[in-house]
Amino acid sequence: MRRVSNRTPTKRKRFLEALAQGTSVTGAAMAARISRMSCYDWRREDPSFAKDWDEAIEAGTDALEDEMIRRAKRGILRPIYQGGRRVGVERVYSDGMAMFLVQARRPEKYRPKATNSEENNKVVIINVPPGTTASDTANIAQRTRVNLDDT
Secondary structure (H helix, E strand, O other), rough: OOOOOOOOOHHHHHHHHHHHOOHHHHHHHHHHOHHHHHHHHHHOHHHHHHHHHHHHHHHHHHHHHHHHHHHHHHOOOEEEEEOOEEEEEEEEEOOHHHHHHHHHOOOOOOOOOOOOOOOHOOOOOOOOOOOOOOOHHHHHHHHHHHHHOOO
C-alpha cells in the first residue's frame, strides 16, 4: 500500500517562510505541521527543496542579524516596576551584542587576542613528596600558578 505524502505546496511554503524569518528547523516544521524528520527526508530527496531551504536559512540569518543590529543600536524598552506596579520604561542597549557584531565584521581589529602564546608559557616542575594526595597536589599547583602570575 502506498503511503500518502504530506509534502504539499502549502506545507513547503509555510516551512520555508518560517525558516526565512529566522525560525529554527524545528519551529519551521511545527509551523508547517510536519515532523522535523520529514523535513530532513524531503531535503535529502528533493534537490530543489534543499536549495530553497538553504536560501531560506540565509534569509533567516540576515533577519536575525538585522534584529541584533537594531537591538545594539536602538536598544529595547524594558518595563520598570515599583511596588509591584509598572511605573515606566527604560531603554536598554546591548554592549555585548554590539561587540559581537563588530568582532564578526572586523575580526582583525576586534577579535580577542590570544594570550596563550609561547612567550607567555612557563614550565614549572614541582617535586611532590610520595603519598601526597591529588587534592594537596592541586592546591600546590594552584598556589604556584598564582605566584607565577605575579611575575
